[in-house]
Amino acid sequence: AQSVTQPDIHITVSEGASLELRCNYSYGATPYLFWYVQSPGQGLQLLLKYFSGDTLVQGIKGFEAEFKRSQSSFNLRKPSVHWSDAAEYFCAVGLFFSSGSARQLTFGSGTQLTVLP
Amino acid sequence: DVKVTQSSRYLVKRTGEKVFLECVQDMDHENMFWYRQDPGLGLRLIYFSYDVKMKEKGDIPEGYSVSREKKERFSLILESASTNQTSMYLCASSPVGTPGETQYFGPGTRLLVL
Numbered sequence: 001a002q003s004v005t006q007p008d009i010h011i012t013v014s015e016g017a018s019l020e021l022r023c024n025y026s027y028g029a030t031p032y033l034f035w036y037v038q039s040p041g042q043g044l045q046l047l048l049k050y051f052s053g054d055t056l057v058q059g060i061k062g063f064e065a066e067f068k069r070s071q072s073s074f075n076l077r078k079p080s081v082h083w084s085d086a087a088e089y090f091c092a093v094g095l096f097f098s099s100g101s102a103r104q105l106t107f108g109s110g111t112q113l114t115v116l117p
Numbered sequence: 118d119v120k121v122t123q124s125s126r127y128l129v130k131r132t133g134e135k136v137f138l139e140c141v142q143d144m145d146h147e148n149m150f151w152y153r154q155d156p157g158l159g160l161r162l163i164y165f166s167y168d169v170k171m172k173e174k175g176d177i178p179e180g181y182s183v184s185r186e187k188k189e190r191f192s193l194i195l196e197s198a199s200t201n202q203t204s205m206y207l208c209a210s211s212p213v214g215t216p217g218e219t220q221y222f223g224p225g226t227r228l229l230v231l
Contacts, residue, residue: 009157036222043121043207043222044160090159094218104175105150105220107159 002027004093006108013081014116021076021111023091032094033074034105035065039087047089050074061085086115120144121223123208129229136195138226140208147213149191150175150220151183154205166191167213198230 003026013019025031032051036044048059055067065076074091091108124139142149148167152160152175162175164183172183180202184192191210195202205227209220 004159006159034219041224043224044209045222046219049219092160104162104165105160107152107161109157109159 002031002093002095002106004091004106004108006089006091006111008111009109010112010114012114012116015083016080019076019078019081019085019113021089021091021113023074023076023108024072025074025091025093026072027093027095033065033067034092034094035059035063035074035076036090036092036107037061037087038090038110044090047076049094051094081113081115083115083117086113088112121208121210121221123206123223123226125226126224127227127229129231130195130198131231132199134195134198134230136198136228136230138193138195138206138208138228140191140193140210140223141189142191142208142210142221143189144210144212144221145188146210146221147188148211148218148220149185150209150211151181151191151193152207152209153177154207154225160207163193198228200230202228203230204228 005024034049035047038044048057050057050067088110090110092105121142151163154160166172166185182194207225208223211218211220
């Protein structure tokens with residue numbers, strides 16, 4: 001079965017510093033990969049996704065992620081963090097259901113980001 | 118913009134009660150999902166529906182059922198609520214037929230079972 005690991009439960013960075021959130025997946029083929037963000041009291045918002053092509057993906061809010069097949073990783077990066085980036089971040093793997101009808105998302109356990117002023 | 122709405126943001130119920138959580142999407146999406154979110158566990162799929170009256174079990178369907186009578190509405194039912202069903206419940210919808218279909222999430226319902 002597919003799985004997603006986010007090894008960092010909580011990360012603290014200073015405003016203006018760079019950020020990297022780690023994500024590793026386990027799956028036999030190249031999956032569809034997603035990063036979502038959840039602000040306090042809110043639902044999840046898609047930051048970016050990868051399904052083919054260029055392995056460096058640009059997303060909203062200045063985020064990017066790089067797919068590395070050899071490392072089974074899809075790490076999220078941002079060169080300069082803003083206080084408004086404080087939130088919980090989820091990596092997810094997308095796969096088809098056995099019926100072929102749609103794609104199930106398997107989520108990691110999340111990384112909580114704190115931004116210091 | 119896609120909008121997914123959930124009937125309640127907060128809900129308090131007693132053990133043994135029947136609980137209905139409602140979700141409505143306004144983008145004519147074929148697929149709808151119910152997840153529960155617990156600290157340290159991320160989101161786990163409860164049920165999924167790919168068409169009216171069609172459903173598939175997710176990873177943790179025990180203790181839950183679903184109903185989809187209309188395309189835009191997907192209900193999660195707790196037949197007899199238990200304290201271990203205290204959680205945040207998130208509904209999502211997605212279209213069919215495009216690569217890397219995006220799931221759009223509602224704001225969530227935080228359920229407390231006493």
